[in-house]
Amino acid sequence: MPFPFHLSPEETLRELTELNRKVATGIDNLSRLREEDLQVGVTPKEEVYREDNVVLYRYTPMVERPFPIPVLIVYALVNRPYMVDLQEDRSLVRNLLRLGIDVYLIDWGYPSRGDCWLTLDDYINGYLNNCVDAVRGRNGLDRINLLGICQGGTFSLCYTALYQEKVKNLITMVAPVDFHVKDGLLNLWVGCGPGSQGMDVDLMVNALGNIPGEFMNFGFLLMKPFELGLRKYLDLIEILDDDKKLLNFLRMEKWIFDSPDQAGEAYRQFMKDFYQGNKLIKGEVKIGGKPVDLREVRVPVLNVYAEQDHLVPPASSVALVRYIGSADYTVKAFPVGHIGMYVSGKVQQDLPPTIANWLKERA
Amino acid sequence: MREEDTMRLSEQAEDLAKAWTEAQKKMWESWFDLIRASPVSTALSPPAADQWRELALQGLKSWTADSEQVVKDVAERLVTTQDVVMRFLDLSISAWKAMAPQIESGEDWYTCVTKYADHLRQQLLQFPQDATQVAQDTDELQRLYLEEWQKLVQPWAESLRRVPWQVGQAATGDGSAGIKLTNLYWDAYERTFGRLLESPSLGHTRELTQDLLKGFDAWVESRRAILEYQSGLAEAWAQALEQFVRKLVSLAEKGETIQSLAQLLNLWIDVIEGVFTTRFRSEDYLQKQSRLVNTVMAYRLIERDIVEAFLKTSHLPSRSELDEAYRRIYELRREVKELKKSLRDLKAELSDQPKQGGPVVPFNGPTPGDHGQGQTHN
Numbered sequence: 001m002p003f004p005f006h007l008s009p010e011e012t013l014r015e016l017t018e019l020n021r022k023v024a025t026g027i028d029n030l031s032r033l034r035e036e037d038l039q040v041g042v043t044p045k046e047e048v049y050r051e052d053n054v055v056l057y058r059y060t061p062m063v064e065r066p067f068p069i070p071v072l073i074v075y076a077l078v079n080r081p082y083m084v085d086l087q088e089d090r091s092l093v094r095n096l097l098r099l100g101i102d103v104y105l106i107d108w109g110y111p112s113r114g115d116c117w118l119t120l121d122d123y124i125n126g127y128l129n130n131c132v133d134a135v136r137g138r139n140g141l142d143r144i145n146l147l148g149i150c151q152g153g154t155f156s157l158c159y160t161a162l163y164q165e166k167v168k169n170l171i172t173m174v175a176p177v178d179f180h181v182k183d184g185l186l187n188l189w190v191g192c193g194p195g196s197q198g199m200d201v202d203l204m205v206n207a208l209g210n211i212p213g214e215f216m217n218f219g220f221l222l223m224k225p226f227e228l229g230l231r232k233y234l235d236l237i238e239i240l241d242d243d244k245k246l247l248n249f250l251r252m253e254k255w256i257f258d259s260p261d262q263a264g265e266a267y268r269q270f271m272k273d274f275y276q277g278n279k280l281i282k283g284e285v286k287i288g289g290k291p292v293d294l295r296e297v298r299v300p301v302l303n304v305y306a307e308q309d310h311l312v313p314p315a316s317s318v319a320l321v322r323y324i325g326s327a328d329y330t331v332k333a334f335p336v337g338h339i340g341m342y343v344s345g346k347v348q349q350d351l352p353p354t355i356a357n358w359l360k361e362r363a
Numbered sequence: 364m365r366e367e368d369t370m371r372l373s374e375q376a377e378d379l380a381k382a383w384t385e386a387q388k389k390m391w392e393s394w395f396d397l398i399r400a401s402p403v404s405t406a407l408s409p410p411a412a413d414q415w416r417e418l419a420l421q422g423l424k425s426w427t428a429d430s431e432q433v434v435k436d437v438a439e440r441l442v443t444t445q446d447v448v449m450r451f452l453d454l455s456i457s458a459w460k461a462m463a464p465q466i467e468s469g470e471d472w473y474t475c476v477t478k479y480a481d482h483l484r485q486q487l488l489q490f491p492q493d494a495t496q497v498a499q500d501t502d503e504l505q506r507l508y509l510e511e512w513q514k515l516v517q518p519w520a521e522s523l524r525r526v527p528w529q530v531g532q533a534a535t536g537d538g539s540a541g542i543k544l545t546n547l548y549w550d551a552y553e554r555t556f557g558r559l560l561e562s563p564s565l566g567h568t569r570e571l572t573q574d575l576l577k578g579f580d581a582w583v584e585s586r587r588a589i590l591e592y593q594s595g596l597a598e599a600w601a602q603a604l605e606q607f608v609r610k611l612v613s614l615a616e617k618g619e620t621i622q623s624l625a626q627l628l629n630l631w632i633d634v635i636e637g638v639f640t641t642r643f644r645s646e647d648y649l650q651k652q653s654r655l656v657n658t659v660m661a662y663r664l665i666e667r668d669i670v671e672a673f674l675k676t677s678h679l680p681s682r683s684e685l686d687e688a689y690r691r692i693y694e695l696r697r698e699v700k701e702l703k704k705s706l707r708d709l710k711a712e713l714s715d716q717p718k719q720g721g722p723v724v725p726f727n728g729p730t731p732g733d734h735g736q737g738q739t740h741n
Contacts, residue, residue, distance in 0.1 A: 011623070019624075027438045034431070117694075185643055200653075226632045234444055250437060
């Protein structure tokens with residue numbers, strides 16, 4: 001058997017020296033970048049409603065006569081919503097606008113310690129409902145379209161079950177529904193894994209108040225520690241001299257580490273009822289005392305998921321069909337991971353027309 | 364295995380080790396040449412290998428001083444990556460150097476790999492084991508616990524030192540014996556001199572002593588949980604190395620050898636990610652991780668009680684008091700929103716606007732900055 005390495009000393013040294021050179025050049029390139037080079041969420045928009053930390057934006061339409069029923073994007077509380085408009089050529093929002101969709105977006109803001117008492121009731125019956133009313137009011141409509149992403153998809157499902165009369169069509173994107181699908185490491189860690197020996201959410205919220213964004217982020221990165229902590233930066237070394245790719249990387253990096261704290265009480269209920277109790281599919285979730293029955297979701301539903309999603313396993317999303325009352329259900333898969341849904345060039349070619357066409361067929 | 368093969372193997376491992384030593388030296392030299400050539404000149408001389416990263420980071424801070432935070436973070440992660448690459452190569456080459464003589468002496472690859480992985484496992488587990496031994500030594504733990512508190516409550520350090528500790532005895536059992544003992548002590552103390560004391564700093568109280576004792580127990584629990592967690596990860600590292608070497612050998616047996624550093628690194632990442640992912644899904648890991656989080660949080664709660672006792676004596680607001688104030692503000696805010704909604708509904712009714720059924724009343728406000736006016740929930 002031959003020796004497993006065929007690394008000549010000269011070649012190894014050459015590779016290492018090259019590694020050094022690239023890192024040093026790259027850091028030099030990085031140091032020349034300024035804040036304006038790293039702008040995110042640049043598609044023009046106006047603030048149309050504000051309540052506490054929450055801001056509702058309307059994006060400036062890009063066609064003369066946009067589709068009359070607007071779409072309200074409901075993002076997760078975890079991470080920032082500008083992921084849907086990361087940069088000009090990687091923007092779900094911009095692509096929807098180009099296709100004539102009138103787009104609104106909720107920015108949940110950064111909860112401070114003073115917001116630690118906010119509950120899911122405040123988020124869903126309060127802020128979300130008020131934003132829906134604001135969009136309905138501005139457009140003189142009974143019903144609008146909802147596009148809920150990730151945790152925002154779960155919120156949108158709860159909202160639609162409670163306020164069917166205000167929702168025309170519902171799109172859920174990489175949204176967790178069955179939280180006890182064991183494919184997902186996140187589900188195992190905080191939900192269905194160690195049972196009674198598991199994470200004590202009450203203790204955590206009592207001790208911390210709000211759950212720090214850094215804590216959440218650390219958990220997400222720990223799911224793929226060497227891919228996300230090492231290989232990603234090794235790959236970065238190879239693109240450090242390519243300005244366009246470097247800026248793409250940095251904008252993404254900015255988003256990944258821009259993690260708001262989670263309001264303690266809302267986190268407590270979401271973790272206990274959804275992740276640990278899996279109560280959404282059992283019909284046992286109550287938001288502000290109102291029971292959430294997914295069978296009440298009878299509007300048309302488009303469920304979009306990522307086939308390689310390591311955060312929200314596909315099985316968790318596609319379970320939706322078993323629990324909703326809608327007779328008009330469409331499911332669409334994309335061959336990417338959770339983040340790829342927003343930034344993959346291929347997905348951005350296919351996803352916006354999928355959404356736009358599906359909505360227009362149900363005007 | 365033929366003799367010429369084993370000789371070649373040994374020589375190659377030795378050559379690789381020598382080349383690696385030389386490469387490391389050149390690495391540092393070239394890195395510091397690059398740093399010196401950067402816009403931020405440094406007066407650093409090439410350091411010893413284990414110091415290089417720290418110095419590189421110092422240079423890096425100046426280099427990216429005016430950059431946005433994300434740039435600073437990414438630059439630091441790049442240097443960390445470079446460091447990891449070097450450490451990984453160091454580990455790999457050490458492994459081969461250690462195994463080559465055994466293979467020469469006639470042992471088969473897999474036995475050698477297993478032995479080396481065991482050796483590494485023992486080394487990796489040494490720290491948690493040593494620390495666990497410390498965890499059995501109550502006096503040492505008590506000293507560490509006090510050190511931690513003295514850092515945290517520096518302004519009150521003198522008061523803390525004057526607390527008559529019974530922690531040693533308490534920590535050997537469940538703590539209740541110690542609490543009883545100190546209660547007896549405090550009862551006597553308070554009946555006599557205690558009531559007469561007017562301490563400008565912290566007066567000793569039974570509650571504080573109890574909190575400190577509870578804190579000690581919780582602190583010990585959290586340290587133990589951290590060590591158990593670290594042991595679990597150390598085990599995963601050892602498994603990863605074992606699997607990595609096995610993978611290399613199995614590739615070599617198929618006639619596929621590693622031709623470049625990049626190839627070697629990518630293989631390593633594939634293997635270690637797989638091992639850790641499996642580990643992260645195991646029942647043992649799930650329990651250790653949960654216990655780690657739960658014990659640290661339990662300690663943090665008691666820590667807060669103790670800090671609040673100190674704050675109280677200095678007439679400063681505590682976390683709990685602030686949270687209570689926040690809760691009242693939050694409740695009032697909700698109440699105001701409800702009242703505004705009622706008022707708006709009432710006005711709509713009075714102006715004879717349709718309130719329910721039919722089309723939705725067009726909602727023209729609120730305007731930006733109009734914090735929830737007319738928009739609320741029940």
